[in-house]
Amino acid sequence: xxxxxxxxxxxxxxxxxxxxxxxxxxxxxxxxxxxxxxxxxxxxxxxxxxxxxxxxxxxxxxxxxxxxxxxxxxxxxxxxxxxxxxxxxxxxxxxxxxxxxxxxxxxxxxxxxxxxxxxxxxxxxxxxxxxxxxxxxxxxxxxxxxxxxxxxxxxxxxxxxxxxxxxxxxxxxxxxxxxxxxxxxxxxxxxxxxxxxxxxxxxxxxxxxxxxxxxxxxxxxxxxxxxxxxxxxxxxxxxxxxxxxxxxxxxxxxxxxxxxxxxxxxxxxxxxxxxxxxxxxxxx
Amino acid sequence: xxxxxxxxxxxxxxxxxxxxxxxxxxxxxxxxxxxxxxxxxxxxxxxxxxxxxxxxxxxxxxxxxxxxxxxxxxxxxxxxxxxxxxxxxxxxxxxxxxxxxxxxxxxxxxxxxxxxxxxxxxxxxxxxx
Numbered sequence: 001x002x003x004x005x006x007x008x009x010x011x012x013x014x015x016x017x018x019x020x021x022x023x024x025x026x027x028x029x030x031x032x033x034x035x036x037x038x039x040x041x042x043x044x045x046x047x048x049x050x051x052x053x054x055x056x057x058x059x060x061x062x063x064x065x066x067x068x069x070x071x072x073x074x075x076x077x078x079x080x081x082x083x084x085x086x087x088x089x090x091x092x093x094x095x096x097x098x099x100x101x102x103x104x105x106x107x108x109x110x111x112x113x114x115x116x117x118x119x120x121x122x123x124x125x126x127x128x129x130x131x132x133x134x135x136x137x138x139x140x141x142x143x144x145x146x147x148x149x150x151x152x153x154x155x156x157x158x159x160x161x162x163x164x165x166x167x168x169x170x171x172x173x174x175x176x177x178x179x180x181x182x183x184x185x186x187x188x189x190x191x192x193x194x195x196x197x198x199x200x201x202x203x204x205x206x207x208x209x210x211x212x213x214x215x216x217x218x219x220x221x222x223x224x225x226x227x228x229x230x231x232x233x234x235x236x237x238x239x240x241x242x243x244x245x246x247x248x249x250x251x252x253x254x255x256x257x258x259x260x261x262x263x264x265x266x267x268x269x270x271x272x273x274x275x276x277x278x279x280x281x282x283x284x
Numbered sequence: 285x286x287x288x289x290x291x292x293x294x295x296x297x298x299x300x301x302x303x304x305x306x307x308x309x310x311x312x313x314x315x316x317x318x319x320x321x322x323x324x325x326x327x328x329x330x331x332x333x334x335x336x337x338x339x340x341x342x343x344x345x346x347x348x349x350x351x352x353x354x355x356x357x358x359x360x361x362x363x364x365x366x367x368x369x370x371x372x373x374x375x376x377x378x379x380x381x382x383x384x385x386x387x388x389x390x391x392x393x394x395x396x397x398x399x400x401x402x403x404x405x406x407x408x409x410x411x412x413x
Contacts, residue, residue: 151389151393154390154393156390156393156394157390157393157394157396158394158397161396161397162393162396164397165396165397165400166375166396168373168400169372169373169374169375169376169400170375170376172372173366173367173372173407174366227369228369228370228372228376230369230370230373230375230376230379230380231379233369233370233380
């Protein structure tokens with residue numbers, strides 16, 4: 001008997017700032033939408049466990065897309081993208097997320113982003129909180145300088161190995177080998193875009209001095225970070241959360257920068273806790 | 285001390301040459317590096333995935349491509365089976381703790397996959413300090 005997953009994948013074409021993107025997404029479940037974004041230079045398989053977890057799919061419509069240029073979502077169809085140096089900006093990133101949600105006619109989705117998409121989650125909370133039921137930034141900070149580096153695609157190195165080996169250190173050493181290697185594998189596939197993604201993460205993303213403008217009464221915010229994440233250590237995320245009135249912070253013990261992918265059983269109760277906090281805040 | 289260090293060097297050589305990850309990927313793993321553990325320095329020469337030589341306390345002018353420098357206590361934490369947060373790799377420890385990486389970083393990057401795997405063997409062999 002073939003083991004067929006209930007997860008389905010589809011494409012949608014969206015316009016973002018005049019660029020036409022054919023976006024691939026995976027989804028499963030019924031209920032209010034929970035939109036999941038992967039980390040830089042990888043794709044939606046990072047959410048593979050959540051997409052098949054009946055404890056969540058029985059309550060939420062889990063949607064995990066590949067951002068343009070990642071996974072099965074191609075670069076823009078109507079531009080000569082190969083003649084430009086890819087540099088993701090905060091404006092374009094925000095517009096991509098909202099255009100995708102509009103295209104799927106999602107009503108008040110909860111947004112769950114990690115690392116660079118955890119940082120864009122903060123921009124969503126600042127710019128358009130009324131569009132989201134809640135926002136959960138993972139591994140995020142108000143500012144993350146220092147990682148827009150030429151090493152990510154230096155012609156004298158094997159970029160796939162450099163990018164993925166750097167990623168290896170961001171995971172907790174006690175996370176299972178097979179899950180860490182899969183997480184590394186996904187990053188090997190996306191090495192070419194890492195530098196462009198990190199242009200947003202380390203250059204264009206800077207919310208220092210603006211976090212007090214986020215209104216968690218309009219959209220609850222729960223930030224979570226793994227204790228082994230050297231890129232965004234717990235104290236950095238905690239300091240970010242403390243600047244947002246009403247923001248909750250959870251430290252995830254014995255997890256690194258890719259909690260949903262490197263050790264899902266450990267991540268699951270933390271996600272459940274975040275969603276419970278949100279339900280409580282939104283209860284009449 | 286000298287005997288203990290020599291025994292450790294042999295243990296590290298065997299661990300490297302029997303490690304399935306390194307032997308899977310390391311066909312071109314060729315570089316020289318120095319591990320400066322404060323109380324003791326270790327020079328390692330890799331050739332095509334095999335340990336060519338491990339020198340305990342090499343002479344000051346012995347060449348290497350890159351080097352890692354940290355206090356002995358940091359090396360002891362990095363070599364635990366489950367290192368505490370930020371002692372769990374060269375990136376983590378150099379960004380958040382007191383590990384310094386010096387020398388020709390291009391060579392390190394060219395060999396990063398294999399060096400990372402070999403570095404983690406310290407969790408099996410421990411360190412000689």
